[in-house]
Amino acid sequence: xxxxxxxxxxxxCGMLMRPFEVVSPWPGLIAxxxxxxxxxxxxxxxxxxxxxxxxxxxxxxxxxxxxxxxKDDLFAIFSITGRALSATLLYLKESIKPLLVLLIPTILFLxxxxxxFEYRPLQSGESFLLTLQLDKKHDPRITPLSISYSSGIxxxxxxxxxxxxxxxxxxxxxxxxNASEWVRIDIGDQVFEKRIVGSSRLLKTAPKSVHHNNxxxxxxxxTEPLPPTLTSIHSIxxxxxxxxxxxxSISIHWIVALFxxxxxxxxxxxxxxxxxx
Amino acid sequence: MDMRNNLxxxxxxxxxxxxxxxxxxxxxxxxxxxxxxxxxxLMVLGLDGMDPTLLHTYMKQGLMPHCQRLIEMGSFARLRxxxxxxxxxxxxxxxxxxxxxxxxxxxxxxxxxATIQPYLSTTRTTPSSRTLSIGKFSxxxxxxxxxxxxxxxxxxxxxxxxxxxxxxxxxxxNFPPTETEARTLSGITTPDIHGSYGIFSLFxxxxxxxxxxxxxxxxxxxxxxxxxxxxxxxGPANTFREDIDNAxxxxxxxxxxxxxxxxxxxQSSKFLLREGEWSDWVTVKFPLIKYLAEVSGICRFYxxxxxxxxxxxxxxxxxxxxxxxxxxxxxxxxxxSLVKDVGYFYTQGFxxxxxxxxxxxxxxxxxxxxxxxxxxxxxxxxxxxxxxFHEGFFYFxxxxxxxxxxxxxxxxxxxxxxxxxxxxxxxxxYMPWLYGQLDQAVxxxxxxxxxxxLLFVVSDxxxxxxRRQFNLNSWLMDxxxxxxxxxxxxxxxxxFQNTDWSRTRAYGLGINSLYLNVRGREPDGIMRPGEEYEKxxxxxxxxxxxxxxxxxxxxxxxxxxxxxxxxxxxxxxMAPDLIVGYNRHHRAxxxxxxxxxxxxxxxxxxxxxxxxxxMDAQFLSGVFLxxxxxxxxxxxxxxxxxxxxxxxxxxPPPEMIGKNLFG
Numbered sequence: 001x002x003x004x005x006x007x008x009x010x011x012x013c014g015m016l017m018r019p020f021e022v023v024s025p026w027p028g029l030i031a032x033x034x035x036x037x038x039x040x041x042x043x044x045x046x047x048x049x050x051x052x053x054x055x056x057x058x059x060x061x062x063x064x065x066x067x068x069x070x071k072d073d074l075f076a077i078f079s080i081t082g083r084a085l086s087a088t089l090l091y092l093k094e095s096i097k098p099l100l101v102l103l104i105p106t107i108l109f110l111x112x113x114x115x116x117f118e119y120r121p122l123q124s125g126e127s128f129l130l131t132l133q134l135d136k137k138h139d140p141r142i143t144p145l146s147i148s149y150s151s152g153i154x155x156x157x158x159x160x161x162x163x164x165x166x167x168x169x170x171x172x173x174x175x176x177x178n179a180s181e182w183v184r185i186d187i188g189d190q191v192f193e194k195r196i197v198g199s200s201r202l203l204k205t206a207p208k209s210v211h212h213n214n215x216x217x218x219x220x221x222x223t224e225p226l227p228p229t230l231t232s233i234h235s236i237x238x239x240x241x242x243x244x245x246x247x248x249s250i251s252i253h254w255i256v257a258l259f260x261x262x263x264x265x266x267x268x269x270x271x272x273x274x275x276x277x
Numbered sequence: 278m279d280m281r282n283n284l285x286x287x288x289x290x291x292x293x294x295x296x297x298x299x300x301x302x303x304x305x306x307x308x309x310x311x312x313x314x315x316x317x318x319l320m321v322l323g324l325d326g327m328d329p330t331l332l333h334t335y336m337k338q339g340l341m342p343h344c345q346r347l348i349e350m351g352s353f354a355r356l357r358x359x360x361x362x363x364x365x366x367x368x369x370x371x372x373x374x375x376x377x378x379x380x381x382x383x384x385x386x387x388x389x390x391a392t393i394q395p396y397l398s399t400t401r402t403t404p405s406s407r408t409l410s411i412g413k414f415s416x417x418x419x420x421x422x423x424x425x426x427x428x429x430x431x432x433x434x435x436x437x438x439x440x441x442x443x444x445x446x447x448x449x450x451n452f453p454p455t456e457t458e459a460r461t462l463s464g465i466t467t468p469d470i471h472g473s474y475g476i477f478s479l480f481x482x483x484x485x486x487x488x489x490x491x492x493x494x495x496x497x498x499x500x501x502x503x504x505x506x507x508x509x510x511x512g513p514a515n516t517f518r519e520d521i522d523n524a525x526x527x528x529x530x531x532x533x534x535x536x537x538x539x540x541x542x543x544q545s546s547k548f549l550l551r552e553g554e555w556s557d558w559v560t561v562k563f564p565l566i567k568y569l570a571e572v573s574g575i576c577r578f579y580x581x582x583x584x585x586x587x588x589x590x591x592x593x594x595x596x597x598x599x600x601x602x603x604x605x606x607x608x609x610x611x612x613x614s615l616v617k618d619v620g621y622f623y624t625q626g627f628x629x630x631x632x633x634x635x636x637x638x639x640x641x642x643x644x645x646x647x648x649x650x651x652x653x654x655x656x657x658x659x660x661x662x663x664x665x666f667h668e669g670f671f672y673f674x675x676x677x678x679x680x681x682x683x684x685x686x687x688x689x690x691x692x693x694x695x696x697x698x699x700x701x702x703x704x705x706x707y708m709p710w711l712y713g714q715l716d717q718a719v720x721x722x723x724x725x726x727x728x729x730x731l732l733f734v735v736s737d738x739x740x741x742x743x744r745r746q747f748n749l750n751s752w753l754m755d756x757x758x759x760x761x762x763x764x765x766x767x768x769x770x771x772x773f774q775n776t777d778w779s780r781t782r783a784y785g786l787g788i789n790s791l792y793l794n795v796r797g798r799e800p801d802g803i804m805r806p807g808e809e810y811e812k813x814x815x816x817x818x819x820x821x822x823x824x825x826x827x828x829x830x831x832x833x834x835x836x837x838x839x840x841x842x843x844x845x846x847x848x849x850x851m852a853p854d855l856i857v858g859y860n861r862h863h864r865a866x867x868x869x870x871x872x873x874x875x876x877x878x879x880x881x882x883x884x885x886x887x888x889x890x891x892m893d894a895q896f897l898s899g900v901f902l903x904x905x906x907x908x909x910x911x912x913x914x915x916x917x918x919x920x921x922x923x924x925x926x927x928x929p930p931p932e933m934i935g936k937n938l939f940g
Binding site for chain 1: 534
């Protein structure tokens with residue numbers, strides 16, 4: 001089930017973001033915010049009592065105006081505050097259903113977008129760590145294990161074996177920017193090839209590949225899952241650098257930017273779509 | 278000609294001309310000072326510590342062709358330095374265009390006369406005066422203050438205010454930066470995150486290494502169990518806490534079974550290091566109040582060795598230029614923009630870790646590697662700034678010659694007590710190489726200049742071998758000017774803890790500063806101002822200049838100055854009572870600078886810090902190279918500000934005492 005969900009969300013988001021795989025992340029983020037705003041508006045339109053929602057919102061606004069008008073009357077303020085609270089609760093009650101409907105798609109959408117915006121691809125000359133977490137039944141000291149890699153990758157250190165946490169780590173380097181470099185892990189008679197993304201463009205990265213048995217990790221890392229037969233490996237992780245999103249000289253987290261842009265598009269689109277929220 | 282036509286034509290002419298003049302006037306207003314004779318670009322390369330003798334030696338050897346060409350185009354002169362010739366003092370002379378009496382910086386170290394406590398002379402931190410105690414926390418209700426103590430005018434500020442676009446990269450004695458619209462990045466005297474000039478950390482498994490504080494660093498013993506060691510990176514003092522504990526950050530070090538690689542995890546950063554490898558810059562957040570307040574720093578890790586014992590060096594934690602706790606630049610985001618465009622960089626004022634060398638934590642090769650990294654980083658930024666420098670004033674500072682001359686003079690002076698043939702063979706090439714590298718930087722700068730542009734290459738002082746160290750405080754004690762509380766503890770206490778102030782008339786604090794214990798000024802002063810004060814000063818001048826080195830027979834101090842003899846300006850009263858000018862090869866000892874009284878008066882300097890310039894200024898002129906002829910062969914550092922302003926036809930402010938070298 002999770003695999004199916006991941007496959008669908010990978011495909012849909014891949015299609016959405018493909019035209020925006022350019023150097024700047026902003027076009028892609030703006031497009032994603034637009035789609036998200038649209039999705040949210042449609043959910044609100046069809047999953048809420050729009051008339052009741054509008055009424056409770058207007059009541060709340062009216063209470064706020066009353067507070068402004070009667071700000072010198074202490075008793076009135078207490079009374080209005082109580083009524084504003086009940087208007088708020090009513091508004092929330094009307095909003096809860098569409099919000100609940102939106103919850104899971106939002107989470108899946110954010111997880112997908114993290115692939116583009118949380119980390120960035122490696123650039124030429126950058127070092128990174130490849131961490132192999134073995135299953136607890138396999139001692140990394142004695143498990144036959146080796147890596148090979150494409151021509152655009154160079155190995156900088158030997159394997160660092162950490163028996164205490166069943167991990168093996170290498171330091172590698174991206175020698176040239178290429179979206180389709182790879183590292184191949186040979187473990188016993190099993191093989192897994194992990195894609196390493198090198199580029200200055202907005203491309204999707206998959207920092208962690210996990211074993212399908214780990215549900216939570218599987219949802220959080222939807223791309224490049226480990227095949228079910230690869231039981232000796234628990235996860236494979238690449239340390240991609242964090243993506244920095246700059247607005248002028250100000251650094252802004254991509255989720256904050258997404259939220260602000262989505263609100264903006266929501267307010268613009270509510271009129272043509274006639275949606276109340 | 279018809280009069281009306283004349284009138285019309287005159288009116289039209291006046292209107293047209295008036296309009297033209299008005300527009301020229303507004304253009305002129307925007308470009309005040311930039312007349313047709315002013316250079317489009319005026320560049321100053323500040324090469325701290327470039328010595329004229331070495332410069333000429335290396336030019337003769339063909340190692341410095343660009344400096345040679347610059348001199349042939351214009352001029353070379355030995356540049357009179359400051360009294361004393363210490364970098365914060367000298368560069369303040371350059372920036373303010375005056376002597377220490379005009380800018381208030383007299384030594385690296387100043388003292389609070391009310392408590393005799395020393396402090397770094399260029400910056401003062403005043404904690405919040407009102408706090409609110411909540412449990413173990415102490416929340417400030419008013420802001421604390423960090424102030425730059427350099428007074429007087431600031432060259433780039435004057436230029437910027439006059440409409441000359443100005444940049445001062447790693448501007449010395451400029452922390453926190455003077456408020457200005459010029460682009461400035463703080464340089465020397467910028468502290469690390471602890472507020473010091475740099476405290477390194479060494480984490481070592483070696484059983485023979487004594488843990489604790491050393492000068493400029495701290496040594497921590499670690500023990501590796503199951504190939505893992507839990508370490509603590511000491512953070513700044515947490516002033517949000519009542520107990521002002523350190524805001525430390527734990528980190529984990531794992532070593533592989535073969536002991537060839539270490540895996541280090543600190544907060545969200547993880548990296549592998551092979552023996553002998555340096556990490557990239559690592560950002561560390563030191564928590565002050567969990568989730569609410571933190572201080573960001575950057576540092577580099579160096580895996581010194583893994584066998585037989587693991588030793589991990591961590592550089593001083595520098596103030597993070599992206600999120601500085603105290604501004605490092607003007608405008609505020611300039612430092613962060615440099616990180617974005619070029620990468621992280623040392624923000625501490627003295628990045629070459631001579632403290633680690635002196636403590637024996639770095640050997641010569643390791644220090645050389647770290648110093649070369651600093652130079653390469655600086656050259657990268659020079660390239661970046663040169664590429665966007667199109668007009669105006671540009672100052673760029675290099676620390677490499679100064680700090681490496683301090684460290685490696687013993688490799689080029691056969692008479693230094695630490696000199697050996699082997700040392701000269703191994704590292705005697707480094708100084709000429711560095712001079713060659715800086716010469717290439719000069720060449721790069723010259724490529725960006727047109728014929729009418731100006732280039733100054735300036736050093737604040739020269740260098741001399743530091744062979745013998747003088748315990749000034751010990752001499753004062755043994756000659757009746759100071760007294761200990763306990764003679765048995767002599768040499769054990771620091772910061773004058775063993776000083777009997779009721780019987781002490783004079784004390785040395787700082788490298789070249791000598792103070793009298795004056796009644797009404799010092800807390801336990803015994804010297805009466807006036808006649809007694811002057812008598813003792815005169816006596817000290819005579820007696821100190823008569824001191825001879827028993828080994829060499831040389832005079833130890835060639836001059837001892839009264840401040841009024843060498844300074845002028847509104848801050849002369851802040852000066853020490855006497856300024857000591859040591860003879861070549863002699864300097865204040867490491868112990869005497871902060872109030873210790875060892876038994877010997879004079880002894881060999883056996884510290885790798887073997888070159889110095891805190892001696893009599895007459896021996897330590899810096900260099901001045903220019904692509905234009907100057908009208909004097911005896912320029913001074915404080916002349917340069919006046920000269921630069923005059924190049925833009927700007928009148929120097931009255932505080933500036935220098936003359937125009939092109940006048």
